[in-house]
Amino acid sequence: MITVLRAGLPLLQFPLLNVFPEIVHGVTTRHGGVSTGRWASLNLGWSVGDAPEAVAENRRRVYASLGLDPGRGAAGRQVHGTRVAVVGPDGPAGVSAPGTALPDTDALLTAVPGVGLLVIAGDCVPVLLWDPAQRVVGTVHAGWRGTVAGAVGQAVAAMAAHFGSRPGDVRAGIGPAIGPCCYEVDGPVLAPLRAAFPDDWAGLVQPREGDRALLDLWEANRRALLAAGLAPEHIDVAGLCTRCHRDQVYSERAEGRPAGRFGAVIALREGTGAA
Numbered sequence: 001m002i003t004v005l006r007a008g009l010p011l012l013q014f015p016l017l018n019v020f021p022e023i024v025h026g027v028t029t030r031h032g033g034v035s036t037g038r039w040a041s042l043n044l045g046w047s048v049g050d051a052p053e054a055v056a057e058n059r060r061r062v063y064a065s066l067g068l069d070p071g072r073g074a075a076g077r078q079v080h081g082t083r084v085a086v087v088g089p090d091g092p093a094g095v096s097a098p099g100t101a102l103p104d105t106d107a108l109l110t111a112v113p114g115v116g117l118l119v120i121a122g123d124c125v126p127v128l129l130w131d132p133a134q135r136v137v138g139t140v141h142a143g144w145r146g147t148v149a150g151a152v153g154q155a156v157a158a159m160a161a162h163f164g165s166r167p168g169d170v171r172a173g174i175g176p177a178i179g180p181c182c183y184e185v186d187g188p189v190l191a192p193l194r195a196a197f198p199d200d201w202a203g204l205v206q207p208r209e210g211d212r213a214l215l216d217l218w219e220a221n222r223r224a225l226l227a228a229g230l231a232p233e234h235i236d237v238a239g240l241c242t243r244c245h246r247d248q249v250y251s252e253r254a255e256g257r258p259a260g261r262f263g264a265v266i267a268l269r270e271g272t273g274a275a
């Protein structure tokens with residue numbers, strides 16, 4: 001990823017998505033916000049104990065840095081599921097105030113210019129989607145449960161069903177998340193993942209002591225996107241481990257619970273909607 005400074009806020013961007021002038025996107029770091037203490041400073045999560053007015057200001061700054069109105073943005077109440085919400089021209093909102101996010105929603109899609117979709121994470125995998133043919137953007141939140149359940153595949157299928165997207169056109173950015181260097185898990189996590197990825201299991205794990213292994217959630221999601229029909233050259237993997245880079249982003253594994261949340265936002269620019 002590359003780092004840019006927008007309206008004084010450092011943002012990470014995917015080179016793969018940056019070449020498209022029709023969209024704006026950014027992955028936030030932990031810097032540039034007003035939160036203090038363990039949430040310092042750009043925490044975007046309402047439910048981790050931080051002051052709501054600080055989170056609201058942080059979200060406002062993120063949206064402003066991308067030229068977006070948070071009042072028109074959309075966010076899901078992420079539950080490690082696979083429900084996909086299609087956001088229309090009338091919202092709903094869900095970004096500016098606590099308790100307003102779409103219930104039980106881990107993936108968002110929209111074709112409405114100016115509607116910024118937000119996914120937040122603190123070790124789980126945030127994924128951004130973009131179909132330049134049908135002009136649709138999307139976000140997905142995929143921790144290990146969402147990865148087992150096929151969250152990214154469900155989102156791509158919903159792009160096809162609702163907007164006529166062809167998976168071969170879709171671009172994806174796999175954001176910062178806990179990496180294969182640090183994500184040690186045990187049998188109860190590994191067994192369902194093995195069932196979900198029977199053909200390429202060996203490429204996703206490095207066995208450790210006992211029933212433990214290091215798991216590569218980036219690669220699991222990349223393979224899930226390939227299985228959904230994306231081209232390899234249309235997938236950009238940030239490769240940034242949250243636990244190794246707690247100076248840059250938030251990580252529950254590194255900091256303990258509750259840690260702050262960073263986020264990823266994507267939107268169609270105003271004036272670039274479907275004709």
Ligand SMILES: [Zn+2]
Nearest residue numbers: 181182241244
């Ligand atoms: Zn790491």
